Amino acid sequence: MNIFRKLRIFKNTAVTAHGKIDQNFLRNTFQDIEKRVAKNDDQEKIKSDRDFLKKHWREIHDSGIDLERILKIMDPLKILYQFKELQAAGMQLDINQVVYSIPEWSDKIDLQYLHSLDADMDQIAYRGNLEPNSLDEINNLIINGVSAQTTFELSEDYILSNADYPDNLFKILSFFYTLSITSEQIRSIISRIIPTIFVDEVKLFPIKSIIDDIVNSSPDKWPSIGIKPSEYAKPWICLNYYRYLGVDSGKTLSDLPSVDYGKTLADLPEAVSVHDFIYYVSLGEIEREISYQGYTFDQFIRRSFLPAGGDIEQLAQKSFS
Numbered sequence: 001m002n003i004f005r006k007l008r009i010f011k012n013t014a015v016t017a018h019g020k021i022d023q024n025f026l027r028n029t030f031q032d033i034e035k036r037v038a039k040n041d042d043q044e045k046i047k048s049d050r051d052f053l054k055k056h057w058r059e060i061h062d063s064g065i066d067l068e069r070i071l072k073i074m075d076p077l078k079i080l081y082q083f084k085e086l087q088a089a090g091m092q093l094d095i096n097q098v099v100y101s102i103p104e105w106s107d108k109i110d111l112q113y114l115h116s117l118d119a120d121m122d123q124i125a126y127r128g129n130l131e132p133n134s135l136d137e138i139n140n141l142i143i144n145g146v147s148a149q150t151t152f153e154l155s156e157d158y159i160l161s162n163a164d165y166p167d168n169l170f171k172i173l174s175f176f177y178t179l180s181i182t183s184e185q186i187r188s189i190i191s192r193i194i195p196t197i198f199v200d201e202v203k204l205f206p207i208k209s210i211i212d213d214i215v216n217s218s219p220d221k222w223p224s225i226g227i228k229p230s231e232y233a234k235p236w237i238c239l240n241y242y243r244y245l246g247v248d249s250g251k252t253l254s255d256l257p258s259v260d261y262g263k264t265l266a267d268l269p270e271a272v273s274v275h276d277f278i279y280y281v282s283l284g285e286i287e288r289e290i291s292y293q294g295y296t297f298d299q300f301i302r303r304s305f306l307p308a309g310g311d312i313e314q315l316a317q318k319s320f321s
Helices: 001-040 043-062 067-075 074-080 083-088 095-100 111-116 122-126 137-144 148-154 156-160 165-177 183-193 201-215 231-246 274-280 284-290 297-305 312-320
Strands: none
Touching: 001 043, 001 067, 043 067, 043 074, 067 083, 074 095, 095 122, 095 274, 111 122, 122 148, 137 148, 137 156, 137 165, 148 156, 156 165, 156 183, 165 201, 183 201, 201 231, 231 274, 274 312, 284 297, 284 312, 297 312
């Protein structure tokens, strides 16, 4: 045998032996990692071990360790971001189960990436408690595969937090309305903000702006998403009735002194009828207010109630109730 053939055989033998040593090293290393993870007593070391697995799982698998065994101790987040590579290596993985196995939701989890893997975005949004805190965050959930219904439900706290900002609230709810969230669902949210049956005046003051905005709404605003301003007449009257107990002075504008004579019932918003006004305000309260303003009840009837289309029979019935 010539010298060159001997050298070639020696080289191949050395490479094979080195490969066996590397494989033995990888198998032994993996077994050590497996034991440490099972004991769960050194989190820093386990983190380091899992970083090692992230980088070398292919070589460990090639050394004879079953992939399923490797995945049992890998960090779920690392599995998630090597999902395609692991599937290509022969693992039949369920993307949803991988996500569910992550102990705590992390900002490192990319919704767009999950959506691209056909993950169940609704379940992931619920499990991750992905409650949006802005319209942009709402839009981000929708773009990345979370259904409008799920996003609407997760947005409840954010929606309610805008109760003091009518324009913001309308913008959010009208956005959902364009995504087929029903007017019944939107009305249900509004009813969480504004009571329409058991009305406590003290509790209404903090939400006066939204009540006023709805009741005074033009047809292309709140009514366009299924909100009926007339349904909020009772709380509105409770907050504003005293402003509409003025009377027509009978004077022309040039005769009027620089005094605010107040609004009359004829000035009520379209959504509030005179009938509702009289129904919800006690006659005693009306008499006290007009007396304070220096008018008589008779003047109120002749100069405000009747000109606004009030029914004298309703007034008579109320006086005996």
